[in-house]
Amino acid sequence: MNNFYFTTFKELLTIDHFAKSWENIFPYQGEEFDEEAVFVVSDGDVDFPEHLRLDIDLGWKSNDQNWIKQFPGLQTQKSDELIEGIIIFGNLAVKGSILNEEGDYGAFLYVSGQVTCQSFVAGGSTIYIKGNIATEEVFISHYNHGYFKCDATVTSPVLIINDHYTYLNNYKADLFYYNDKTGEYPSENACYEDEETGEDWLCSPNLTKLLDNPTLTFEELIFDLNEGEYVFKKSTQLLTKDEGYWLSKAVKYWGNLKRIPHAIKTEHFFYKVCEKYGAFCFSYFPDTFLTRSLCKQEIQKKGTNLQYIPEHLITRELCHLAAEHETNISFIPTTYLDKSLIKEIIHYNDSEMDNVPEQFITEELLVDYVKLGRGLWLDKYCEIANVSKITVLLKALDSGIEYIEQIWGFHFRQEVYYYAKKLYDNKHHESVWNNYLAKFQKKIDRLS
Known part of the structure; x- marks a missing residue:
């Protein structure tokens, strides 16, 4: 013992x-x-x-x-x-x-x-x-x-x-x-880099033909071994490879989604996997399982789920819904990309400006961009749009006194200060104006 x-x-x-x-x-x-x-x-x-x-x-x-x-x-x-x-x-x-x-x-x-x-x-x-x-x-x-x-x-x-x-x-x-x-090792046993991903090393066909499960990479082989399984096709101790077996594998590790045999990929199985992964699993199953209501449901969870929806199922309405739920510009098909969508997207994430196609970078968009926050790389975008930076800043100030916070915070300069003073240093805005003066007094003092 x-x-x-x-x-x-x-x-x-x-x-x-x-x-x-x-x-x-x-x-x-x-x-x-x-x-x-x-x-x-x-x-x-x-x-x-x-x-x-x-x-x-x-x-x-x-x-x-x-x-x-x-x-x-x-x-x-x-x-x-x-x-x-x-x-x-x-x-x-x-x-x-x-x-x-x-x-x-x-x-x-x-x-x-x-x-x-x-x-x-x-x-x-x-x-x-x-x-x-x-x-x-x-x-x-x-x-x-x-x-x-x-x-x-x-x-x-x-x-x-x-x-x-x-x-x-x-x-x-x-x-x-x-x-x-x-x-x-024998040349016919050579394993090789996946040209599509450039990451995984694919197993030699001499190895995969020995194994019962679809196994393209060493990572997949190790996963099966770590589950305690016998892996040889000729083994007499293989587990029953039914829906329950593959569902367990899929839920434990997303990488197993690509290994699921076609016969197992029923609509019932799809919805079980979808409970775990949501839209992320869409590309691993037939498009026929995807309904408009399911796509809408996943977009409402997270706007970036738009990337997992096949393009032929994407509509303008779905794009706007994704924008409202903080998607990325790169996930919007060019057919549906317009200035209203772009404004909606950068409203939630101003760094998305870097992904806006040049033809959409206009003075109007840059004014909205400045009003949203920091306005990083504004000089670069003004150059692309062939517009004056000072014009953009002054027009943003025209939109209301509440935008002084962002504009003075990140683009404070003499013209911007005096233009705001001209607009808002009056009885109507006295309280708010004085609050801004107090907050930015050090910057204002440096002007003189």
């Missing part, structure tokens, strides 16, 4: 063979531990009954009962010290997978013997396995913040090293091998 206990890093270093192992990887992996850092240790072989998750945001506190109960022999502590890792002096047999989806961090894992598991995902953790590793399906190391070392042989049907500090003494991969750190 497994028997675990807590110990400190200082105590671990008194164990000769561990200390030598630590010296073997310390100069390369960049991890440092305080002497009093706490670890979980097992002296002897371990049979782990479920998935071993190394992501430290899933517990890893000495007072976390749900996390502690995975390790027979451990007692919940009063303190909430972070457990830095697991040390196994023996073999590790995991019924599920060893999972470190997080690429930036993870718990330290050291095994002096051999490891067997369903699949192995290595990310931000520091992992050192002295003996052989054998997986049923996939070994993948990903992202560049972690460190993985195996002194013996990694045997895995699929073996992927993607932008990760992974050092293998030997490996066996019968079905698929890819290693972008060395470049030593």
Whole structure:
């Protein structure tokens, strides 16, 4: 029976063979531990009954009962010290997978013997396995913040090293091998950059044909593995891939929207997904599911949702509704863009002026722009419109004394002050005028 206990890093270093192992990887992996850092240790072989998750945001506190109960022999502590890792002096047999989806961090894992598991995902953790590793399906190391070392042989049907500090003494991969750190892999297994997004690296067809789910990227493969799933098409332990399965996937991560099989994309399924993502999910489903009332409903939630509505379903009325709910000019089809829409949009966000087509930048628009607030880059826009900046400011003042606040605040100059004085220094505006004089007295004094 497994028997675990807590110990400190200082105590671990008194164990000769561990200390030598630590010296073997310390100069390369960049991890440092305080002497009093706490670890979980097992002296002897371990049979782990479920998935071993190394992501430290899933517990890893000495007072976390749900996390502690995975390790027979451990007692919940009063303190909430972070457990830095697991040390196994023996073999590790995991019924599920060893999972470190997080690429930036993870718990330290050291095994002096051999490891067997369903699949192995290595990310931000520091992992050192002295003996052989054998997986049923996939070994993948990903992202560049972690460190993985195996002194013996990694045997895995699929073996992927993607932008990760992974050092293998030997490996066996019968079905698929890819290693972008060395470049030593079959050319037909090459993965490549997505020309459309320029971001994701698409899996080789040699890999995707092995997998049961539509899987274009390593990110998608890691997501499925982190769910604890078997992923090979030939596996006898695949989950039922029904509506409930895909709905769960879609709700957990928006990136799975593009993976949903066509047969699952029913109108009922669409409305279920829409409850989670709203208009964001529209482009992943047939346009026939989109009604005018649904589009209007999503625009009323947020004007920028206009970007997700197919252009042939956009109307002038919908554009004005989006403007009232703070959309962006770039989301308005040029067919419907006019000065009233532009005024409405910049009324809520004056920085949208930078996206106004030049033919719409007129003296009238610039007067409204100045009245709205800061009027940044007014000189540039006046030059585009071939109008005088001072004319724009004076016409804005003509609109009412309430605009003095914005104009004096951001465009104070002699002509502007004296023109406002001419308009509003009178009995009718006496109280408001005097308030402005008091507020801007320092600027006024500098004129003289």
